Amino acid sequence: MNRFAALFAALDRTTRITPKIDALAAYFRDAPQADRLWTVALLSGRRPRRAISTTKLREWAAEHAGLPLWLFEECYPVVGDLAETIALVLPPPTRQSDTSLSDWMAEIAALGALDDTARKARILAAWDSLDTPQRFLFNKLITGGFRVGVSQRLMTRALARATGIDEAELAHRLMGNWTPDTTTWADLITAPDPAAALSRPYPFYLAYPVEGDPATLGDPADWLAEMKWDGIRGQLIARGGDHFVWSRGEELVTDRFPELAAARDLLPPGTVIDGEILAWADGRPLPFAALQKRIARKSVPRSLLAEAPVVIKAYDLLEEAGRDIRHAPLAQRRARLEALLAPLPARGPLLLSPLLRFADWPALAETRAGARAAGAEGVMLKRATAPYLAGRKKGDWWKWKLDPFRVDAVMIYAQAGHGRRATLYTDFTFAVWDGNQLVPFTKAYSGLSDAEFREITAWVRRNTQQRFGPVRQVTPAQVFEIAFEGIQHSPRHKSGLALRFPRMARWRRDKPAAEANTLDDLRALLAEQTQGTGEA
Amino acid sequence: MQSPMAGRAARPILRPMAVLSFTEQGIYCAAGDFHIDPWAPVPRALITHGHADHARPGNGAYLATRTAAPVMRHRLGDIALDTIGYGETRRIGGVSVSFHPAGHVPGSAQIRVEQRGEVWVVSGDYKLEDDGLSEPFAPVPCHGFVSECTFGLPIFDWAPQARVMAEVNGWWADNAAQGRFSLLGAYALGKAQRLLAGVDPAIAPILTHGAVEATCAVMRAQGIALPATVPVTPDTDLGAYPGALVLAPPAALGGAWARRFGGASSGIASGWMALRGVRRRRGADRGFILSDHADWAGLNTAIRATGAEKILVTHGYTSVFRRWLADQGHDAEIVQTAFQGEGLDSGEQTP
Numbered sequence: 095m096n097r098f099a100a101l102f103a104a105l106d107r108t109t110r111i112t113p114k115i116d117a118l119a120a121y122f123r124d125a126p127q128a129d130r131l132w133t134v135a136l137l138s139g140r141r142p143r144r145a146i147s148t149t150k151l152r153e154w155a156a157e158h159a160g161l162p163l164w165l166f167e168e169c170y171p172v173v174g175d176l177a178e179t180i181a182l183v184l185p186p187p188t189r190q191s192d193t194s195l196s197d198w199m200a201e202i203a204a205l206g207a208l209d210d211t212a213r214k215a216r217i218l219a220a221w222d223s224l225d226t227p228q229r230f231l232f233n234k235l236i237t238g239g240f241r242v243g244v245s246q247r248l249m250t251r252a253l254a255r256a257t258g259i260d261e262a263e264l265a266h267r268l269m270g271n272w273t274p275d276t277t278t279w280a281d282l283i284t285a286p287d288p289a290a291a292l293s294r295p296y297p298f299y300l301a302y303p304v305e306g307d308p309a310t311l312g313d314p315a316d317w318l319a320e321m322k323w324d325g326i327r328g329q330l331i332a333r334g335g336d337h338f339v340w341s342r343g344e345e346l347v348t349d350r351f352p353e354l355a356a357a358r359d360l361l362p363p364g365t366v367i368d369g370e371i372l373a374w375a376d377g378r379p380l381p382f383a384a385l386q387k388r389i390a391r392k393s394v395p396r397s398l399l400a401e402a403p404v405v406i407k408a409y410d411l412l413e414e415a416g417r418d419i420r421h422a423p424l425a426q427r428r429a430r431l432e433a434l435l436a437p438l439p440a441r442g443p444l445l446l447s448p449l450l451r452f453a454d455w456p457a458l459a460e461t462r463a464g465a466r467a468a469g470a471e472g473v474m475l476k477r478a479t480a481p482y483l484a485g486r487k488k489g490d491w492w493k494w495k496l497d498p499f500r501v502d503a504v505m506i507y508a509q510a511g512h513g514r515r516a517t518l519y520t521d522f523t524f525a526v527w528d529g530n531q532l533v534p535f536t537k538a539y540s541g542l543s544d545a546e547f548r549e550i551t552a553w554v555r556r557n558t559q560q561r562f563g564p565v566r567q568v569t570p571a572q573v574f575e576i577a578f579e580g581i582q583h584s585p586r587h588k589s590g591l592a593l594r595f596p597r598m599a600r601w602r603r604d605k606p607a608a609e610a611n612t613l614d615d616l617r618a619l620l621a622e623q624t625q626g627t628g629e630a
Numbered sequence: 631m632q633s634p635m636a637g638r639a640a641r642p643i644l645r646p647m648a649v650l651s652f653t654e655q656g657i658y659c660a661a662g663d664f665h666i667d668p669w670a671p672v673p674r675a676l677i678t679h680g681h682a683d684h685a686r687p688g689n690g691a692y693l694a695t696r697t698a699a700p701v702m703r704h705r706l707g708d709i710a711l712d713t714i715g716y717g718e719t720r721r722i723g724g725v726s727v728s729f730h731p732a733g734h735v736p737g738s739a740q741i742r743v744e745q746r747g748e749v750w751v752v753s754g755d756y757k758l759e760d761d762g763l764s765e766p767f768a769p770v771p772c773h774g775f776v777s778e779c780t781f782g783l784p785i786f787d788w789a790p791q792a793r794v795m796a797e798v799n800g801w802w803a804d805n806a807a808q809g810r811f812s813l814l815g816a817y818a819l820g821k822a823q824r825l826l827a828g829v830d831p832a833i834a835p836i837l838t839h840g841a842v843e844a845t846c847a848v849m850r851a852q853g854i855a856l857p858a859t860v861p862v863t864p865d866t867d868l869g870a871y872p873g874a875l876v877l878a879p880p881a882a883l884g885g886a887w888a889r890r891f892g893g894a895s896s897g898i899a900s901g902w903m904a905l906r907g908v909r910r911r912r913g914a915d916r917g918f919i920l921s922d923h924a925d926w927a928g929l930n931t932a933i934r935a936t937g938a939e940k941i942l943v944t945h946g947y948t949s950v951f952r953r954w955l956a957d958q959g960h961d962a963e964i965v966q967t968a969f970q971g972e973g974l975d976s977g978e979q980t981p
Contacts, residue, residue, distance in 0.1 A: 106906070106910075107909075107915055107916055107917075108915050109913065159784065161784055162957065164953075165783075165784065165950065165953075165954060168783065168947075168950045169783050169784060169785045172783060172785065172905070172947070173785055173905055173906075173907070174905075174907045175906065175907065178905075178906055178907075179785060182784075182785040182786075182787070182904065183784050183785055230906075512907075513906075513907050513910070514906075514907045514908075514910040514911045515907065515911070516905065516907035516908070517905070517907065517908065518911075544911060
């Protein structure tokens with residue numbers, strides 16, 4: 095683990111790209127192959143499952159450190175990370191270990207089959223042979239929480255540099271549901287077996303937001319536009335008589351959306367479609383909450399299938415008759431997609447995401463203004479001549495979202511954040527007025543600068559009225575403008591409402607709490623939106 | 631033995647006739663009619679050390695150690711300042727007062743107050759490790775000990791100074807070899823000089839921010855040996871100092887001042903660098919865990935060494951540390967003060 099810990103330290107200590115790539119490339123050149131493979135797995139989010147309950151870990155760590163459990167629990171919110179808290183409180187190791195990363199991973203995998211006594215013995219032995227940074231990593235790995243500030247793209251770039259293999263090709267080889275137990279460095283990276291690729295998706299191409307005026311994109315004739323659907327991005331693969339559905343997070347979600355099994359019959363083998371998975375009824379999207387119910391269920395009851403049926407709105411064709419056609423211009427891929435889908439049933443589940451015709455930019459702006467009424471969140475712009483690239487690349491794909499809803503709300507509770515936001519109050523609960531009462535209606539965590547979070551943290555400390563464990567009730571005095579993408583009826587919330595993507599747009603220091611918005615204002619927004627989506 | 635929680639709300643923190651009490655202005659000794667490290671102006675102030683949260687302007691008369699005096703004059707200007715040597719006893723009203731090394735920064739002291747055989751010690755800020763620059767901490771037996779606990783949690787465990795200095799030297803030498811400046815953020819009073827005295831000046835030249843240089847000049851003038859430094863001014867030709875170590879207050883690291891060292895690697899020396907979250911938030915390339923405050927083990931050792939029956943904790947993780955001390959059988963209480971200890975975030979703390 096020494097070598098991996100050194101790599102982690104090098105990656106963790108800088109936010110600059112060049113030193114990260116240098117450190118990764120050096121590691122991918124010299125580390126043992128099994129360790130490299132595990133590193134690629136960990137950096138692409140293929141973490142082992144949690145091997146042990148965190149309650150047990152806390153107890154064992156406190157006991158081993160000779161601390162009362164309450165004191166350990168007081169340390170945790172200060173550190174903001176359980177794995178790190180444990181690493182910091184433990185007494186120094188009495189032994190050294192030169193066990194490699196892959197051997198540690200095998201050790202961790204073996205923990206699952208042991209009883210608690212044996213697990214405890216193994217974990218204590220591990221702690222006793224690792225220094226603080228290595229313990230931190232070990233704890234992250236056994237709690238299933240390993241993460242490091244390296245994007246998959248950056249890792250792929252370093253891998254390309256170390257192996258001399260083309261970056262886009264590598265990105266594709268790394269997709270799919272492999273684990274270090276099911277493949278080897280050679281099979282995955284240097285000499286992949288084509289048969290293993292049956293379920294493998296292509297890397298998704300991601301859009302940048304339009305900042306300002308889309309007219310800066312040039313001649314409207316160069317661009318294809320379509321609705322920006324508010325579902326989950328998905329890739330539908332039909333190969334060898336089978337089908338696979340991947341989410342953008344590279345999760346295999348085939349079984350969650352059984353409707354899409356129709357692809358086996360409807361699509362010729364060797365077809366890969368990129369599109370948006372949506373809950374859909376009567377020719378329009380259902381509110382996102384309906385899809386959310388589907389996402390939450392690994393197996394879907396019949397009643398839910400009827401209540402929230404799913405379709406894929408297809409907007410791109412990546413593979414045709416077994417051939418990767420991503421290099422072809424979008425206009426051509428679109429034409430072939432349309433030809434492929436034209437004969438299919440209009441009720442779904444494979445539907446075309448239609449192009450929006452527009453003569454000039456003002457015309458498209460007008461269409462965009464109606465997006466919410468169409469159940470969408472804006473429009474997409476894609477360059478007609480562009481190939482299908484991998485990852486977020488600026489220039490050819492743009493999302494032009496509707497402006498968010500905004501309300502002014504009063505902060506009433508605050509809670510400290512985790513990780514780099516530990517010791518800062520960053521997680522707030524907001525309320526609006528209902529008569530003389532403040533009714534909580536949303537939480538928000540993001541949108542302020544570090545300096546603003548520091549300032550509000552000092553304020554929270556001075557203005558705490560009551561504590562409920564880690565939560566502080568504060569004087570209702572600070573007003574924040576909350577931006578959000580949608581609003582829905584929700585019987586589970588006290589306010590009867592739930593927001594989509596709430597965040598703090600601005601700290602309204604100029605506004606007294608009495609001038610914040612009201613629950614009636616929110617209900618009016620709900621009514622406005624409900625008219626749009628036709629929700630009952 | 632009395633339960634530590636029994637009657638807490640009803641009982642005053644100290645007996646009315648106690649040696650020390652706590653007023654709006656700070657820690658007060660009625661029998662001697664003076665305050666220790668007051669946070670609002672008082673006629674007579676005894677000062678543990680020159681950091682801004684302990685030595686404030688506006689007091690009628692000051693008493694501090696001889697070593698602390700020059701920095702206090704530098705920071706507070708023309709004040710009525712009387713000095714005292716370590717271990718020297720002075721009678722003030724009905725009490726005897728003496729100052730004892732706290733090991734925090736050069737000149738820092740714990741203040742011992744004795745009234746009719748009852749002894750109280752106010753720690754100010756302290757650390758146990760001998761940093762080679764400050765007069766090393768010496769425990770003072772007492773009945774009551776007023777202690778800081780800035781790092782009063784068991785997650786804080788300092789490595790020996792030599793190891794931290796080796797890390798700093800390694801980082802600096804590596805940067806120097808690649809022609810980069812090493813921009814190191816450290817408090818201008820104390821931490822910066824501790825680093826100066828601890829790093830290897832043979833690696834490359836050492837440049838200083840004005841705030842750091844000013845304190846260095848004061849200390850050099852009083853006979854404290856520090857390696858040569860070059861203050862950075864608008865006219866400084868930085869090209870003449872390739873690979874230099876640049877010492878600056880942490881708040882200067884993110885600002886316009888630091889931009890002139892384009893491509894520099896940045897580091898921060900602070901006890902808070904023990905926490906990965908803080909390290910990442912501060913955005914420096916390197917965090918060096920170096921504090922002038924006692925770590926968890928240090929606080930516990932110091933408190934045991936005083937033999938005190940009564941412990942009052944002032945600033946830091948007071949509620950947790952008080953409960954821990956009570957669990958250990960001490961009679962421990964919290965007193966609210968305006969002391970800050972080592973600041974968590976740059977730009978909002980004075981050195």
